[in-house]
Amino acid sequence: MFKLIKAAFLGLIAMAFTASSYADITFVSWGGAYTNSQQKAYIDTWSKGSGVTVESYNGGLGEIKAQVEAGNVTWDVVDVLPDQAITGCDEGLFEKVDQSEFLNDLVVPPVSECVVPQIFWAYTVFYDKAAFPGKKPKRMKDFFDVKKFPGKRGIHTWANALIEMALVADGVKPKKVYDVMSTPEGIDRAFAKLDTIKDHVVFWSAGSKPLELVSSGEVVMAIAYNGRIGAAILSEGKDFEYIWDGTVLEQEYLVAIKGGKNTAEALEFMAHASSAASNAEQAKYIPYGPMRKSSINIIKKGEPWFIKEGGNIDILPHMPTTPKVLKKAVIADPYWWADNGAEVSERFGAWKGN
């Protein structure tokens, strides 16, 4: 017995030593189905010396800024939104990266010198088909029409995309949305449109929440991240339907935090994570649109691409980056938000609270 304990103890020590000879990369992302897809697409296939520890966060640069200012950086690679990618790169929170490998392969140019491409995701309105037995909502303006389609709406607690959607619902062409938003009257117009559903909204802040809200019948329609809707339809067999009209496309990037303990490895990992193959691979598990043109081609050739037990499924109908969707979609402008985000957010806060 004693020998056994001793052996186990020595084993533990040995494990501790082998583990500590490589520092793990800490990869921070949003959790849920999204992080799951990242895990399968490029974390599990990462075979360099170090392991990868995955953590979740709720976005924002606050924690990153705190780590960098305190000189105690514990995160290495973080999955960020474009406006954070801009601000963080400007303020020197992120490492600059070599972008030559993918620069000519992207659907839109990268927002800063610190990023490697991930995916396009979208704020998309969806509903449970059972909630509308008769006429079904089809356009963004239906989401804002509580007379025609009564019931609560699930919306997120911040202003991004809601301003754009309100304007599309009010008749602004998707391509003209930011021209209108750049005038004070345009913002007033968006808030006036939001007023029409104000008494009918339920707010959510975690990405899994709108799906629960719609599933439980707490709301009849909700805005959600399109990948979560897709995952619910494809993997859980939910009978949800998208409203692609006025959907707002956002970019998603990876960055390396400056002053991390293993920056060199983090950069290597990012190169692996942003390769055309990895970008395409991710779409096997979640219907977000790759940013790399070559990845989209890989998927097209590989359909049915989405992995499911009992037969794979075509993924392109669930992607926000098909030409059909792009025609009706707004591509979010991170520069506009970096500039006006604080002001509009405060106004949105006032709108929410009063």
Place this chain on the structure above:
Amino acid sequence: MQISPFLFGDKIMNERTADPILTTEGIPLKVSLQKAERRNKIRATLLVAPLLFFILITFLIPIGDMLLRSVDDSYINTVFPKTFEKYKKWDRQGLPSEELYKTMFFEVKEGSGYSIGKATTRMNYAKSGWKSLLKKSKRKFKKIEEGPYKEQMIAIDKRWGDMEYWKALGVMVDPTTAGYYLNAVDLKYNVDKEIVQQKENRRIYNHTWVKTFKVSLLVMFFCLILGYPISYLLSTLPLKYSNLLMICVLLPFWTSLLVRTVAWMVMLQQKGVFNNLLVMANVIADENRFKLMYNETATIIVMTQILLPFMVLPLYSVMRTISPNYMRAALNLGASPLHAFWKIYMPNSVPGISAGCMLVFILAIGYYITPELVGGKDGQMIGNWIAYHLKTTLNWGLSAALGAILLGVLTVLYWVYNKLVGIENIKLG
């Protein structure tokens, strides 16, 4: 000086001479005593040192840092020192001179990208648009080789010719600012550095302050109403029952805050357990389900449940010390039960009430995660805005100002309480 004779022997007591009193080793007693005491003092200090150090590192320094951040505006001065020097001479009538433009031009062109990036975040608080203006300018200035600069800068972006942008710089010239505090109460500096009200559709904080106090007071009140009888019961029941009841009070205390909050969501939402039961029992119609979740009501209900143990525990420990004989005596002397309670029991339990109310109120006022999860659009409190500015807008100055005001308000409340009730009247057990 009175010293016990047993401590130092007969010698001291008997020899009352002019000579200093000596110990058996021949050292004056005073010195020897001091020595012994010093040793004790050092020992005591060493024992407290880790705690002192801990409090200094985790409490005093962060609070000091927070207070500094709430007024600090010096960073931007280190990025544009020359521009601000020249700026002070500008008469604010008409566009600045070529000289000021030139200084700004070179400080933008030659400044490090990171420091300008950080500065623009600050400048954007004063006027939205500075961020993109400077970012664009930084890129384009590289191509400009020689002056005059004014026209070329305006040609790059017409905002360089907009007085509002130049005037907005004036708010940032001083190394300290009251601007964050103003923002925290819906005021602001306009571009001429006069204090004005925030635009009506951006006023959020006063409203939230009022709400925060209202919710905290209500939570405190409900905790007291609910906690008082339980504590009474706990303190009067025989030990074997009261222990069981105590576990019931403490059990939620041991459960994760998030689990409890989410459990309430399941209970209270429109298609949740509570509403379903009522509909099933035909108490309410299906379309008239109560709206108990994602609003202020939800915040109050859930916070009351979560904070209840903080009321019960001090109440219980004080009530346990109230002798049942007092009440018996009062009843025996002819007081009605209500009268006896009001005149005898209640005043005796005041220290517990005070302690419980203080604890619950102080905890409630800074609450953040529960309102965030169940508060919906009208149940958000000031803590949510602090978190929002910390995490999302990176406006740490404003976060710090909001936090400092919260700290100030609590200090004032504590002071008032001390004047009215007396702090020695608080008892936790």
